Amino acid sequence: MKDGPNIATLAALIGDPARANILTALMSGKALTASELAHEAGVTAQTASSHLRKLEDGALIARRQQGRHRYFTLAGDEVARALEGLMGLAATQGQLRTRTGPKDQALRTARVCYNHMAGEMGVRLYRAMQDRGTFRTTHSGLDLTPEGYDFVRDLGLDPDGLPPSRAPLCRECLDWSMRQSHLAGRLGRALLSRFEDLGWVARVPDSRILRVSRRGEKEFGRILG
Amino acid sequence: MKDGPNIATLAALIGDPARANILTALMSGKALTASELAHEAGVTAQTASSHLRKLEDGALIARRQQGRHRYFTLAGDEVARALEGLMGLAATQGQLRTRTGPKDQALRTARVCYNHMAGEMGVRLYRAMQDRGTFRTTHSGLDLTPEGYDFVRDLGLDPDGLPPSRAPLCRECLDWSMRQSHLAGRLGRALLSRFEDLGWVARVPDSRILRVSRRGEKEFGRILG
């Protein structure tokens, strides 16, 4: 048999604890330096350097030199999606790192998934948008209806004016904590960015947790009906 | 940081070549014996036994004793989905096992993805169904429209009479070769089964390849317009 793509080397690459920690840290969407990642992974700089090299060779992360720092990010959307997939499976098996502490609860409420919003807030928002007829499925994927355009414009975003990229405008992303989809794609990214600008949510430093402000609570409550 | 589920142990479990081969073989959806899997993985029976034990402890596969044979299957939908996700990422990186040989081509045309149809045929079918307005998105996921019910009934299936399970009726599954979605879920499973009964497609032994019969070509051509 041995059909299909070779997943062994890829999975082995993710399968080391230090590298998994690095990748998880990069799921915040931020670019982090080698030293920061070494600290996240709990290993020395030398060891981290070796891991980063392997991850880069495996095309899971990308590097960007800036001065004497080297910033690393996930190589792309595809990588983030596969990682979220693994997290989803791990979560169903109770393989949670922390035994549902307060931090875990905060993660489930709202968090960053690479560059869009995930967790309960993300899923509820996506559901509310669906119930308003924001989306339609076409053969090329998820698309905005005219009502959807209005909804997005009301939030102060122009769907046609988003920064172009290879990624689709709308895409579903399976949420590991909710076991339902939330919104990803260029629109998902733009929405999170917009919510931050509006001060509805704020990133907690050194974490993927999103803190929802009082104002955010109110505004989301209005949108979610 | 160290937020979220522990993906390292899970990925490490998948990351061994022998175990990856075993899991890939089980993606055919069939239940295979320990000896068959040992052969697929290219290791001796003892080694395979050790791997199977680990996979079972990791809740990736399930065993079923039958006489003096032990049959193994994937533990569920979730596992198949995560594996397909990894294959998707691996495929984008050109990590194909066989360098696009004839076998690879056949896999891309039509194959089994756990229990539903994937590859070009699967994606084209799903697209055609979408263009006919077969589906609508609700907050609980993908659902059939009245037109969708008619479409499925015309194929000789009763959507309400499908075998019950925890899995949703309709679900998207990202196709690693096409980079687009095909249909999974209980309906996806029922459709593949129906196509086999009708003789439109047939499984190639010891492989995930689906061979489309002449009659199948004609009928699919009719459906796909």
Added chain:
DNA sequence: TTCATGCTTCGACGCTAATCGAAGCATTGC
């Protein structure tokens, strides 16, 4: 230039885990 910072390379150590031969249990068939 000189020093400090950030990262990488080299080399050596240690440990985990994959592998298989041989033996041990079950289950089935005769």
Added chain:
DNA sequence: GCAATGCTTCGATTAGCGTCGAAGCATGAA
């Protein structure tokens, strides 16, 4: 009961890889 088949357990070997100390190399600051 006895032999054959299918699978697992045990034990020993081996190879690979993660790890870190020490040194090397850039870049930027003083």
